[in-house]
Amino acid sequence: MNNWLYSDIVKDHFTNPRNVLFGDESEFPADAKGQTGNIRCGDQMLMLLQIKDDVINDVRWKTYGCASAIASTSVLSEMIKGMNIKDAYAIGSEDLVKKLGGLPEHKIHCSVLGDKALRVAIDDYLEHTGRAGMLKEASTEICHCLGITDKDIEKAFNNGARTWEQLQEATKIGTVCGGCKEKALELLHEYMHIYG
Numbered sequence: 001m002n003n004w005l006y007s008d009i010v011k012d013h014f015t016n017p018r019n020v021l022f023g024d025e026s027e028f029p030a031d032a033k034g035q036t037g038n039i040r041c042g043d044q045m046l047m048l049l050q051i052k053d054d055v056i057n058d059v060r061w062k063t064y065g066c067a068s069a070i071a072s073t074s075v076l077s078e079m080i081k082g083m084n085i086k087d088a089y090a091i092g093s094e095d096l097v098k099k100l101g102g103l104p105e106h107k108i109h110c111s112v113l114g115d116k117a118l119r120v121a122i123d124d125y126l127e128h129t130g131r132a133g134m135l136k137e138a139s140t141e142i143c144h145c146l147g148i149t150d151k152d153i154e155k156a157f158n159n160g161a162r163t164w165e166q167l168q169e170a171t172k173i174g175t176v177c178g179g180c181k182e183k184a185l186e187l188l189h190e191y192m193h194i195y196g
């Protein structure tokens with residue numbers, strides 16, 4: 001009988017999460033800290049990084065999130081060790097979902113917590129090192145629940161998304177409160193006019 005919703009990789013990372021912060025922040029002297037939360041889901045994520053010469057040497061994280069948030073952040077924490085901050089900044093939830101062998105559709109929005117906290121931590125590091133906002137693209141947040149911007153929508157459009165369903169598949173937009181649907185569709189139509 002196999003009625004588990006999750007892949008074996010998710011189960012492994014959920015039951016044995018890597019690089020978790022035990023105790024408080026003083027246990028792990030960090031060069032950067034990122035904290036994020038999705039108030040509507042009640043999830044919170046803390047990520048601490050040790051960075052040398054713009055390379056992430058070590059990471060610890062802690063969450064009050066669900067199984068999907070735990071598994072995707074565990075996978076993320078393994079991926080970013082030894083990685084340049086620029087490459088780490090570009091990791092998206094779709095990369096994590098792929099690594100995890102998929103997630104149930106209604107749980108995908110939880111997987112954005114870790115990579116969001118990672119970008120907050122890297123922004124924090126850049127600020128400390130006199131390069132504030134260096135990796136931030138000028139963008140406007142469209143989906144406030146998931147931090148999805150006009151740039152993310154444009155990227156999805158360029159990858160072929162033309163309907164709300166396709167946009168959701170690519171970005172997970174609107175999967176929390178749905179309040180961003182109208183604005184996102186307006187933008188999608190605008191891109192259709194601009195790019196044809």
Ligand code: FES
Pocket residue numbers: 142143144145146173174175176177178179180181
């Ligand atoms: S603003 Fe809530 S799901 Fe987008």
